[in-house]
Amino acid sequence: MNIIMDQLHNAVLKKGPVCVGLDPKEAFFPEYLRKKDGATSEKLFEFNKKIIDATFEDCACFKLQIACYEAFGVEGMIGYSKTVQYLKQNKLLSIGDIKRGDIASSAEMYAKGHFDGDFQVDIITINPYMGEDAVSPYYKYIKERNKGLFILIRTSNSSSTELQELIVDDEPVFLKTAKLTEKWGKDFIGENGFSAIGGVIGLTYPEEMRAIKDELPNMFFLIPGYGAQGGTGRDAALIIGQERCGVVNSSRKIICAHKGINETESFSECAFEAARKMKEDILKWL
Amino acid sequence: MNIIMDQLHNAVLKKGPVCVGLDPKEAFFPEYLRKKDGATSEKLFEFNKKIIDATFEDCACFKLQIACYEAFGVEGMIGYSKTVQYLKQNKLLSIGDIKRGDIASSAEMYAKGHFDGDFQVDIITINPYMGEDAVSPYYKYIKERNKGLFILIRTSNSSSTELQELIVDDEPVFLKTAKLTEKWGKDFIGENGFSAIGGVIGLTYPEEMRAIKDELPNMFFLIPGYGAQGGTGRDAALIIGQERCGVVNSSRKIICAHKGINETESFSECAFEAARKMKEDILKWL
Numbered sequence: 001m002n003i004i005m006d007q008l009h010n011a012v013l014k015k016g017p018v019c020v021g022l023d024p025k026e027a028f029f030p031e032y033l034r035k036k037d038g039a040t041s042e043k044l045f046e047f048n049k050k051i052i053d054a055t056f057e058d059c060a061c062f063k064l065q066i067a068c069y070e071a072f073g074v075e076g077m078i079g080y081s082k083t084v085q086y087l088k089q090n091k092l093l094s095i096g097d098i099k100r101g102d103i104a105s106s107a108e109m110y111a112k113g114h115f116d117g118d119f120q121v122d123i124i125t126i127n128p129y130m131g132e133d134a135v136s137p138y139y140k141y142i143k144e145r146n147k148g149l150f151i152l153i154r155t156s157n158s159s160s161t162e163l164q165e166l167i168v169d170d171e172p173v174f175l176k177t178a179k180l181t182e183k184w185g186k187d188f189i190g191e192n193g194f195s196a197i198g199g200v201i202g203l204t205y206p207e208e209m210r211a212i213k214d215e216l217p218n219m220f221f222l223i224p225g226y227g228a229q230g231g232t233g234r235d236a237a238l239i240i241g242q243e244r245c246g247v248v249n250s251s252r253k254i255i256c257a258h259k260g261i262n263e264t265e266s267f268s269e270c271a272f273e274a275a276r277k278m279k280e281d282i283l284k285w286l
Numbered sequence: 287m288n289i290i291m292d293q294l295h296n297a298v299l300k301k302g303p304v305c306v307g308l309d310p311k312e313a314f315f316p317e318y319l320r321k322k323d324g325a326t327s328e329k330l331f332e333f334n335k336k337i338i339d340a341t342f343e344d345c346a347c348f349k350l351q352i353a354c355y356e357a358f359g360v361e362g363m364i365g366y367s368k369t370v371q372y373l374k375q376n377k378l379l380s381i382g383d384i385k386r387g388d389i390a391s392s393a394e395m396y397a398k399g400h401f402d403g404d405f406q407v408d409i410i411t412i413n414p415y416m417g418e419d420a421v422s423p424y425y426k427y428i429k430e431r432n433k434g435l436f437i438l439i440r441t442s443n444s445s446s447t448e449l450q451e452l453i454v455d456d457e458p459v460f461l462k463t464a465k466l467t468e469k470w471g472k473d474f475i476g477e478n479g480f481s482a483i484g485g486v487i488g489l490t491y492p493e494e495m496r497a498i499k500d501e502l503p504n505m506f507f508l509i510p511g512y513g514a515q516g517g518t519g520r521d522a523a524l525i526i527g528q529e530r531c532g533v534v535n536s537s538r539k540i541i542c543a544h545k546g547i548n549e550t551e552s553f554s555e556c557a558f559e560a561a562r563k564m565k566e567d568i569l570k571w572l
Contacts (some may be wrong), residue, residue: 066384068392070400071395073403077363081360099387100353113357129438163416168459240513
């Protein structure tokens, strides 16, 4: 069975492990775009489209942090919708970084919203605090519509320790979450050996993460924390290894690469170079 | 200092502890509304407005489960925006049940989105899995704009046990979360003695929840789980007590009360009766 994580893994093998984070803020827009007339949704889409067109050959997928769109209200959500539809039209893989987590009746509504209709993406991120009830409503979409999930296991921020590192039966909570994630995903394993339910692990503690990975060989990873958050190419390579079992996200390093260098319509040439450089920075360790 | 939780507590003292859950689905619309022409956003707003107008004298606040709006795409978000703006115009308290939880740079964007602009509400719900980094970006809005948070402590769904009941140092994880919530909220205590950072606790285990409450006297609670989810008025009364330290949410019991009874433009008379009945069902135990 060829599933979404096979497609993502194949994209990593072909184009490298970079995931471009489309997390626009007004301050990130090049000067020409800030000065231009037009609706915010149009500007958001123009910014994203140029980044996508410049980087798609060097990245496996695109991730949209939905907070950056909600910040702009309804206009932001129109920009989000236009962007995910553009990715779909161009057969590029999309991750909605929505980190939702709610009871089954609400999760069903989130599934409808983010796996169908205006905000439709291939994979969404999910918060595990409520347990499987907050995950199982998506199973139908995994099976019938070839969608996928990334469950938050260990995040890259410093206060992730407060709950995720609490020790239960000699194991940290994040390892419990990792094992739950593996259990939830066991019926959705594709031909490359990865489940359609993967995990989010920050780049902050690569050795420890490598250990999680060795224990959970069917898990594909979404790895934030490269660049602006301090993670290096070597750290990323340590986690994804020769099997290339993950994508490594960077947002600001790529989408802000033009700041102070090129504020014109050709600003995304900087994103092209930054994405290629990031790809090389990871691959050289493999 | 009169803060948002003082306003909410005062509303409970004056109008009772009911929180009406504005969680519309198309199947909940009365027949006249389903048949009516018009944009989905208009229908969502008409449905909500009639419920609000019918129930505001018997409820302390309104809670919007944002999943129900995201399910409708951009039109849903316009309906969400119209509804929260209507509540604001009418000086009615609003809770955005968004359960967001993300790193600081994203939390700042969520704060901008949900405490300002189109989606502005008084209080939002937050997921604690990432620790204080996912909470502290809202502090500025608590201080400067009189906003509030409800942190998910123990949820009302059955798989909440998987992570929330793991035992750490002889205490369940949800009690750790409760203590973290109390710590985060200690600088935001209002004149009625409650912090602007409250907690979400399901109505599923009232005795246990009563114990949390006795340990954390400054915490105001949002309590889901009444009615469709199995909680009773007696359970709710046990938690909120004479001090009335919480609001009790019901959605379907109120907004679906008309189904099969009144499918006309006067459908919301059923919501009026259901909200009043729920209020009496809780208050009679106090």
